[in-house]
Amino acid sequence: MNDFEEPIEKLIEYFKALPGVGYKTAQRYAFFIIENSKEKAENFANAILEVKNKVKLCRECGNYSTNDLCKICEKRNNQLICVVQEPKDIVSMEKVKSYDGVYHVLFGCINPLENKGPNDIKIKELLSRVQKNNVKEVIMATNPDVEGEATAMYIAKLLKPLGVKVTRLAQGISIGSDIEFADEVTLEKALKSRQEI
Amino acid sequence: MNDFEEPIEKLIEYFKALPGVGYKTAQRYAFFIIENSKEKAENFANAILEVKNKVKLCRECGNYSTNDLCKICEKRNNQLICVVQEPKDIVSMEKVKSYDGVYHVLFGCINPLENKGPNDIKIKELLSRVQKNNVKEVIMATNPDVEGEATAMYIAKLLKPLGVKVTRLAQGISIGSDIEFADEVTLEKALKSRQEI
Numbered sequence: 523m524n525d526f527e528e529p530i531e532k533l534i535e536y537f538k539a540l541p542g543v544g545y546k547t548a549q550r551y552a553f554f555i556i557e558n559s560k561e562k563a564e565n566f567a568n569a570i571l572e573v574k575n576k577v578k579l580c581r582e583c584g585n586y587s588t589n590d591l592c593k594i595c596e597k598r599n600n601q602l603i604c605v606v607q608e609p610k611d612i613v614s615m616e617k618v619k620s621y622d623g624v625y626h627v628l629f630g631c632i633n634p635l636e637n638k639g640p641n642d643i644k645i646k647e648l649l650s651r652v653q654k655n656n657v658k659e660v661i662m663a664t665n666p667d668v669e670g671e672a673t674a675m676y677i678a679k680l681l682k683p684l685g686v687k688v689t690r691l692a693q694g695i696s697i698g699s700d701i702e703f704a705d706e707v708t709l710e711k712a713l714k715s716r717q718e719i
Numbered sequence: 720m721n722d723f724e725e726p727i728e729k730l731i732e733y734f735k736a737l738p739g740v741g742y743k744t745a746q747r748y749a750f751f752i753i754e755n756s757k758e759k760a761e762n763f764a765n766a767i768l769e770v771k772n773k774v775k776l777c778r779e780c781g782n783y784s785t786n787d788l789c790k791i792c793e794k795r796n797n798q799l800i801c802v803v804q805e806p807k808d809i810v811s812m813e814k815v816k817s818y819d820g821v822y823h824v825l826f827g828c829i830n831p832l833e834n835k836g837p838n839d840i841k842i843k844e845l846l847s848r849v850q851k852n853n854v855k856e857v858i859m860a861t862n863p864d865v866e867g868e869a870t871a872m873y874i875a876k877l878l879k880p881l882g883v884k885v886t887r888l889a890q891g892i893s894i895g896s897d898i899e900f901a902d903e904v905t906l907e908k909a910l911k912s913r914q915e916i
Contacts, residue, residue: 526810527785529773533766539759540748551737553807555767556774556783562736563771567764569730570752574760576726577753586753588724610750613723 530556582651584627584644585609600624604661605648605677607631607670615663623661626651631664631673645677652686659687666693727753779848781824781841782806797821801858802845802874804828804867812860820858823848828861828870842874849883856884863890 526534530552537548555563579585580592582600586609587593594612602623606612612625628643652660660681664670678688694712695704704712723731727749734745752760776782777789779797783806784790791809799820803809809822825840849857857878861867875885891909892901901909 527774527783527790529766529769529785530783533770536763536766539751539763541751542744542747547739549807549810550739552770554736554738555770560771563767566733566736567767569726569733570760570764570767572726573730573749573752574757577724586724586727588726593724610746613746 579627583625584629584647585612585625595624598622598624600655601658602661603648603651603657603659604663605674606663607665607673611663623659626660628664628673631669632676633669640676643673645680648677649680649684652681652684657686659689662688662690666691776824780822781826781844782809782822792821795819795821797852798855799858800845800848800854800856801860802871803860804862804870808860820856823857825861825870828866829873830866837873840870842877845874846877846881849878849881854883856886859885859887863888 533552533555534545534548537543537551538545540548543551555566576588577586578588578590580587580595581590582595583592585592585594589596594616599622603626604615604621604623605626605628606615607628607630609627612627615621615625626644626648628645628648630638630643632638632640632643648660651657660677662674662677664674674690678690681688692715693708694715695701695708701709730749730752731742731745734740734748735742737745740748752763773785774783775785775787777784777792778787779792780789782789782791786793791813796819800823801812801818801820802823802825803812804825804827806824809824812818812822823841823845825842825845827835827840829835829837829840845857848854857874859871859874861871871887875887878885889912890905891912892898892905898906
């Protein structure tokens with residue numbers, strides 16, 4: 523498609539690269555930029571550059587941070603580590619206000635289909651953190667799918683000899699959902715892990 | 720919401736300003752930028768700036784263009800003008816490959832509720848184009864709603880004394896649609912304008 527002159531077409535292409543954006547949506551975004559003030563466009567462009575210039579990975583946990591050490595690592599209980607696959611998982615976990623430990627981002631999970639082995643994710647770094655900080659508990663919060671499950675099991679096996687408690691997020695039916703629509707694997711898990719009330 | 724450090728939060732805000740983008744989607748876009756290469760982010764930022772620097776309005780028709788005169792005005796039959804409300808309407812009209820005339824963008828329509836009168840849209844410019852270029856026909860392609868309709872009627876009244884033919888896009892049932900779901904106003908129009916086969 524080449525409906526527009528080159529600068530517009532180029533901007534549409536960049537918007538189209540964003541996740542879940544098709545040509546028509548990208549075109550709407552581009553027109554929004556064209557119709558808006560020059561100042562706003564400049565601020566937008568600067569915000570993109572600033573994020574790339576200022577945001578790096580926390581040297582401890584791998585979370586996005588503007589400092590060497592992220593805000594969470596700076597002041598929270600570092601003897602409790604929650605292991606997640608991606609930085610964005612931290613955002614979700616942080617909504618649980620009661621959690622006061624730190625995080626560890628694996629940057630993926632073990633996935634043979636994608637040629638990702640244990641050495642391609644940050645497992646070594648986790649082990650050295652556990653030993654260095656005398657960690658008491660590691661909570662595995664990898665995704666509840668086959669790869670996330672396998673990764674959690676693999677890491678648990680490596681951690682146990684170090685004498686650290688390894689736990690996994692509970693699996694079962696979601697709050698507010700319907701038994702009617704729960705899938706059988708989830709229901710089986712929920713039944714197996716049933717608790718006395 | 721203030722889940723992120725300042726540069727990330729700022730970028731999310733700018734993405735959220737795009738039409739139809741909520742906080743969650745803006746967050747996805749921002750993370751995409753963070754996770755992508757610095758080069759791509761720089762190109763993206765430059766594309767935004769370039770569009771603002773290079774794209775202006777065609778001095779004849781008001782379409783977005785990198786030159787004083789847009790590509791359409793440059794080489795097409797300027798005695799046939801199609802009047803649209805916004806530059807993006809030209810994109811839709813241009814999909815009709817058989818049209819070989821030029822356009823005129825009004826930048827809105829007469830809308831008393833929004834305090835937009837005839838002097839707030841480019842009617843004067845249209846009149847002077849019609850006189851200057853000895854235009855044979857003006858096609859009104861404003862939106863088929865109350866305001867678009869009123870604007871078309873208003874402009875037609877001004878143009879007719881100049882001896883130019885003024886037409887309106889036909890209204891009726893859409894190709895591929897269902898009679899069952901057509902609204903009554905559309906059906907009434909379609910019935911009134913029925914044609915012998």
